[in-house]
Amino acid sequence: MLEEIRDRIPVKDLALNLSSVLGESALTEDQKWGVALACAIASGNAQLRDAIAPSAKENVADDARAAAALMAMNNVYYRFRHFAGKPSYAQKGARLRMQRIAKPATDKVTFELMCLAVSAINGCEVCVKSHEAAVIEGGLTEDAVHDAVRIAATIRGCATALF
Numbered sequence: 001m002l003e004e005i006r007d008r009i010p011v012k013d014l015a016l017n018l019s020s021v022l023g024e025s026a027l028t029e030d031q032k033w034g035v036a037l038a039c040a041i042a043s044g045n046a047q048l049r050d051a052i053a054p055s056a057k058e059n060v061a062d063d064a065r066a067a068a069a070l071m072a073m074n075n076v077y078y079r080f081r082h083f084a085g086k087p088s089y090a091q092k093g094a095r096l097r098m099q100r101i102a103k104p105a106t107d108k109v110t111f112e113l114m115c116l117a118v119s120a121i122n123g124c125e126v127c128v129k130s131h132e133a134a135v136i137e138g139g140l141t142e143d144a145v146h147d148a149v150r151i152a153a154t155i156r157g158c159a160t161a162l163f
Contacts, residue, residue: 005051011161017154025147026140030060031110032151037064038114039152042071042121043159052155059105066100067114074098075124082126109138116145117152 002022009015025032033056040049041064053061073096081089104111116131132145 001054002051005047005158005162008047009158009161011157014154014157014161018158021147021151021154025151026143027113027147028110030057030106031113031144031148033057034060034064034067034106034110034114035117035148035151036155037061038067038118039121039155040159041065041068042118043156045159045162047162048155048159060110062105063111064114066104067111068118070098070100071115071118071122071124071127075119075122075127078126079122079124082124109135109140112138113140113144113148117148120149120152121156 002018006015006018009018022032022036027035033052037049037052037056037060040052056064077094077096101111101115102108112131112134116128116135119127119131135145136142
């Protein structure tokens, strides 16, 4: 199914990049497909989401959906605080439930990596820095982070091209 979608992407560079970023990388299979699915969900393209979903294990897909949904909320909130630039907003508690981040279906590092990739798509500097630090502290390398963001960028580009 993913090959069918790739063949329908009207921008050849993106189709080639999709194959490339989902090939060999510094990521595990769960990390690669979790990041890809979370990013497809965050990008809002059902065709791409449905093409990627069968490659993700059930627990990985569950985390991908949760990461995309939680970052949809958090990225708006934390981007606002950053953009507003007023210390008074930074002193206010978010009071937004995010317990799912602490209890992933996969593992903490994989979930944080999905959150990082979605935050990169959503353009939230605060969340990107926070999740990048968490995955590095959790033992991933900068190469793994780089590969996850390459997947995010390519998925977002493909989602846009398919609209």
